[in-house]
Amino acid sequence: MCLAVPAKLITHNGLEGVVDLHGNRLPVNIMLTPDAQPGDWLLIHAGFAIEKLDPKQAGETWALLRDVAQAAANSPAGSEADASAHSSTGKGDRR
Amino acid sequence: MNIGARPSEELLRALHASAADIGRSIAFMEVCGTHTTSAFRCGLHSVMPKNVRLISGPGCPVCVTAQADIDELIDLGSRREITLCTYGDMLRVPGKHGSLEKARGDGANIEVVYSSLDAVRMAQTHPDRQVVFAAVGFETTAPATAAAICAAQELGLDNFTVLASHKLILPAMRALLSAADRPMIDGFLCPGHVSVIIGSDAYRCIVEEFNTPCVIGGFEPGLLLSSLLCLTEMIAAGRVALVNQYPQAVRPTGNAHAQALLQKVFETGNAHWRGLGLIPQSGLFLRQGYARFNAAQRFSLKPVEDREPAGCICGRIISGLALPPECKLFGRACTPVQPIGPCMVSSEGTCAAWFKYGPHRAESHGVAPAQQLQEVLP
Ligand code: SF4
Numbered sequence: 186m187c188l189a190v191p192a193k194l195i196t197h198n199g200l201e202g203v204v205d206l207h208g209n210r211l212p213v214n215i216m217l218t219p220d221a222q223p224g225d226w227l228l229i230h231a232g233f234a235i236e237k238l239d240p241k242q243a244g245e246t247w248a249l250l251r252d253v254a255q256a257a258a259n260s261p262a263g264s265e266a267d268a269s270a271h272s273s274t275g276k277g278d279r280r
Numbered sequence: 281m282n283i284g285a286r287p288s289e290e291l292l293r294a295l296h297a298s299a300a301d302i303g304r305s306i307a308f309m310e311v312c313g314t315h316t317t318s319a320f321r322c323g324l325h326s327v328m329p330k331n332v333r334l335i336s337g338p339g340c341p342v343c344v345t346a347q348a349d350i351d352e353l354i355d356l357g358s359r360r361e362i363t364l365c366t367y368g369d370m371l372r373v374p375g376k377h378g379s380l381e382k383a384r385g386d387g388a389n390i391e392v393v394y395s396s397l398d399a400v401r402m403a404q405t406h407p408d409r410q411v412v413f414a415a416v417g418f419e420t421t422a423p424a425t426a427a428a429i430c431a432a433q434e435l436g437l438d439n440f441t442v443l444a445s446h447k448l449i450l451p452a453m454r455a456l457l458s459a460a461d462r463p464m465i466d467g468f469l470c471p472g473h474v475s476v477i478i479g480s481d482a483y484r485c486i487v488e489e490f491n492t493p494c495v496i497g498g499f500e501p502g503l504l505l506s507s508l509l510c511l512t513e514m515i516a517a518g519r520v521a522l523v524n525q526y527p528q529a530v531r532p533t534g535n536a537h538a539q540a541l542l543q544k545v546f547e548t549g550n551a552h553w554r555g556l557g558l559i560p561q562s563g564l565f566l567r568q569g570y571a572r573f574n575a576a577q578r579f580s581l582k583p584v585e586d587r588e589p590a591g592c593i594c595g596r597i598i599s600g601l602a603l604p605p606e607c608k609l610f611g612r613a614c615t616p617v618q619p620i621g622p623c624m625v626s627s628e629g630t631c632a633a634w635f636k637y638g639p640h641r642a643e644s645h646g647v648a649p650a651q652q653l654q655e656v657l658p
Contacts, residue, residue: 231394235423
């Protein structure tokens with residue numbers, strides 16, 4: 186339930202922002218990160234940005250998620266772990 | 281998979297080497313339900329050194345919500361004039377008489393929302409309905425509730441209230457460490473996203489007062505391994521410290537905006553935790569100035585007797601005192617399809633994780649969950 190996922194802020198109008206998450210555009214409230222600017226990586230939880238991420242390290246988090254998915258696809262237990270790598274972000278996206 | 285410059289295989293080898301140096305059994309508590317699930321999902325338990333145990337803590341908000349709080353939600357959700365908005369996780373938690381999901385099937389107006397602000401919008405667009413938001417969760421989620429209350433106040437809504445059972449993680453960690461039947465905990469893997477809000481410095485009290493190492497870590501397999509290695513190395517070296525391995529998101533003092541918002545709307549008070557009982561100053565309650573947004577007050581809820589399902593040992597499990605297979609109901613009367621306790625309902629519950637990914641599962645599917653990692657073991 187406490188999962189949050191990194192996403193990039195595309196635009197904002199006051200406290201209402203739009204982030205890019207896996208190519209999807211999602212509305213997000215940025216009142217907890219009021220100095221966020223388009224292009225910033227934010228950590229999103231339940232519709233709120235809860236922190237601004239260090240851009241280099243946010244990129245690494247994504248690279249890691251991709252690695253996990255890829256390693257899983259190459260492993261004998263591939264499909265299960267692959268689904269997990271996605272759901273761990275997808276679930277955060279919903280909750 | 282690389283963590284900085286260190287691949288997982290190397291981390292795992294280092295973990296085994298440093299665990300061997302310790303020469304006794306040790307246990308680490310992953311406080312957060314998301315860590316529990318991540319660890320099971322990647323098969324971490326199956327590649328742990330023999331003398332290192334991972335135990336689950338009280339960090340799944342659904343699992344620690346007292347049965348009485350669930351019963352109150354079901355009571356509210358079943359009233360004709362009310363639309364109850366809840367996060368999806370709460371839907372299937374059984375109360376004394378069924379769950380919110382069952383109540384919805386029986387005609388109750390229960391809506392699953394993604395954000396607390398969706399509940400505010402619902403109140404705005406349905407002025408003829410009383411909208412109640414089921415506010416559950418730790419410090420990560422509580423600011424969203426505070427924000428919703430402020431938004432409702434600004435909009436002048438008189439049909440929006442919350443039934444808040446938000447909880448604070450540090451008082452629970454302290455309660456565990458102070459308990460008479462204290463579980464064996466040699467170190468904490470601290471919850472990553474709670475820490476985003478409260479900051480890494482918040483755990484200093486655990487390190488200093490209880491002489492217990494704390495590592496704040498991320499959720500992916502390599503980050504988990506890296507945190508466990510950090511804890512094991514500290515113990516091998518006889519060091520007790522606080523280490524933040526999730527600095528990209530967790531600052532020493534946390535998110536000041538979120539803290540200010542929590543401070544503005546909530547005050548702390550004693551709260552009931554499932555299995556852990558009453559923990560002093562461990563809950564967030566609406567300040568007097570926001571009393572008109574308190575659903576318990578508006579709908580004159582009477583205190584409900586708190587009872588736990590017969591035979592369910594969720595409380596012992598989230599205290600690190602028992603493992604799911606020790607429950608007589610596990611996998612028999614209690615399964616994810618027909619859960620009896622919250623630890624089996626929540627996707628982050630320990631019983632659900634054991635059921636889905638535990639050792640019996642791997643065997644029956646003929647796969648070793650972390651085969652790639654196992655190949656590198658000494
Ligand atoms: S298996 Fe079911 S009844 Fe037993 S502790 Fe877990 S949730 Fe409770």
